[in-house]
Amino acid sequence: MKKGIWQSGLAIVAAAALVAGCGTNNSSSGSSNTSNSGNTGNTTSTSGKTIKVGLVTDTGGLNDNSFNHLAYVGMQEAQKQLPNIQTSVVQSQSESDYVPNLSHFAQNGYNLVIAVGYLMADAVQQVAKEYPKTHFLIIDDSITGIPNVASAIFQSQQAGYLAGVVAGMVQKDHLLKNINNHNTVGVIGGQEIPPVDSYIAGFQQGFHSVDPTGKVLVEYTNSFNDEAAGSQYAQNEISQGADIIFPVAGGAGIGSIKAAQSAKVYAIGVDTDQSYLAPGTVITSAIKRVDTSVFDTIKAVQDGTFKSGVNNFDLSNNGIGIAPLISGLPKSVTDAVNQAKQEILSGKIQVSATVQK
């Protein structure tokens, strides 16, 4: 009861604060609907019929600063740019909601149901078999062998590599003020799981390609939502001389970035451009384009080119990348990043997804 009422109270406050926001949100979706109907005449889609897309978040909810949010952004983009897209979102309150929420969309004739996150893997497999005519997309998990399920897998080690190159150059040549002589950077992982470790492995490799003698500290918070823990781990690494912190820990990482900001050192964001969290502190962000994967899959369903099984997203299809660099860095950094991109694309650099201990 305590928690429930506490949540409801929070929700009331949040809703009051959101009054203006909701209004604009509503009007923008209204306008995009009208523009959609305006486009109906010159649609290039083969079928020309309306595509209904449903998005089911995991229990993290839409405001997770991470993949739930990005999936929603991708879906909104699709609604704006593609003709005849109808969208709907439902946030799962508990794990028991996954199956009912996924089936609800499937029952109501939605063409594509997007499940955000590996936590829904079993639910998707179960529901997809019951509704073979509905397309499903799952983010961050590889489900294979079901003809109506596509999985989006991200080669985030490539994004980590590029961020590592930036960190290495800043560290080696003291390109920003307050960079010390310890030649050390710190990584904070949420958990030792492949979606996290691939970032870290790429970061290590990229950093050492520029600065082979530099030191990369790696620690795990074992939590994706404990901001205090994220901050503590960052302070610990900073006290060991690290002056660039790269958290790969969801919400806990926000605490790490704030700790870096108050210690006047630097940070690298993850998943999405996190420079808004601490302008002047975040050098760049290693980005996973969940929004692109959602957009592309919606388009594929509309064009009739839906591909089941694992869909890889990497540098070659802009599925991963890094955010614009902090101002004040010389052009040599941008050049080095571009060169690394080319070498990854050409296959000259193979980025490993295994963390070096």
Add this chain to the structure above:
Amino acid sequence: MKALQSILLPVAASLVAIAIGAILVAALGYNPVSVYGSLISGAFGSLGNLGNTLTASLPLIIIGLGIALSFQSGLFNIGADGQYWIGATAAVWVGYHFTSLPGWLHMLLCLAAGMVAGALWAGVIPGLTKAFVGAHEVITTMMMSYIAILFARYLIEGGPMQEKGYIPQSPLIASNTQFPYFTQGFARSQLSPISMLIAALAVLVAWFLLYKTTLGFSLRSVGLNPRAAKYAGIRVKLYIIIALALSGLFAGLAGAVQMLGVDHQLLDGFSSNYGYTAIVVALLARNNPLAVVISGLFFGALTTGGQNMQIVSNVPASLTNVLTGLIIFFVGCERIIPQVIGWYRRRRSARAQTPAS
């Protein structure tokens, strides 16, 4: 008059909440009729939706029975959420071991494991410390609840119950322990006739135990006045332990039923909050086991309808929480209404008396 009042007041409270919610919804630019329509149709609109509503209310009803029982014994067991999860964990553990057993025996074993785990969790530490050193059960059950949830989380996040691979979840329980679903009617929901039967039995047992046995009489006597009970020769300490253990037993049973009937495995998240909502369920039912069924269904309908509200009316999830929160608040605080009426009457009579005196 009193019986009529006890029915009319919650209904009036709900209507006030619905009216305030309608004003709020309209102010945010949504149509209140369609929003409430989607809430109701989502909860009762089709057999599938009705099935989802029943599925969502079963754990609330079963936990609510245990909480009502502890409240009647004068004990505030607010740690039912932890007892629920420890019961669920035990049931899942038994569920994927001993796979050579016949299905019905295996099911019974899972249910028994869940009940025993829940009963021990509430009975041993909170029960013994309350009975012998007077530690307040609000503190101890609450703390034990955190321990239970964090322990269950550890077990599947790298602990011994984690399934092979990196996803933090337990293996699935053996397929012959999973409750069968309806093949007609409620098909397409996760409602199982066995879960319904267990819930119905639990209601009858709780009612019979409280009102038709000497054990129930002793428990209620302890709840009404422990000193008088002691004077009457009732062993108060023993009944305190029994009351908390029974309360935990129901919560553990709910966890086991939910795992066998719906989830089939432990998933990361632990955010259902059934144990907290069930406190409101018990309060609204005035701790009467038969009324717990009705208030449990009411809250189950709010959950299921709330999800549908998001999907159909595109209301943001936070607004859904506000509306359900308002209803919970007013229904929970229905005793405010008679007080307001009483205050108004006193004021009027005071005014009427002033010129006379």
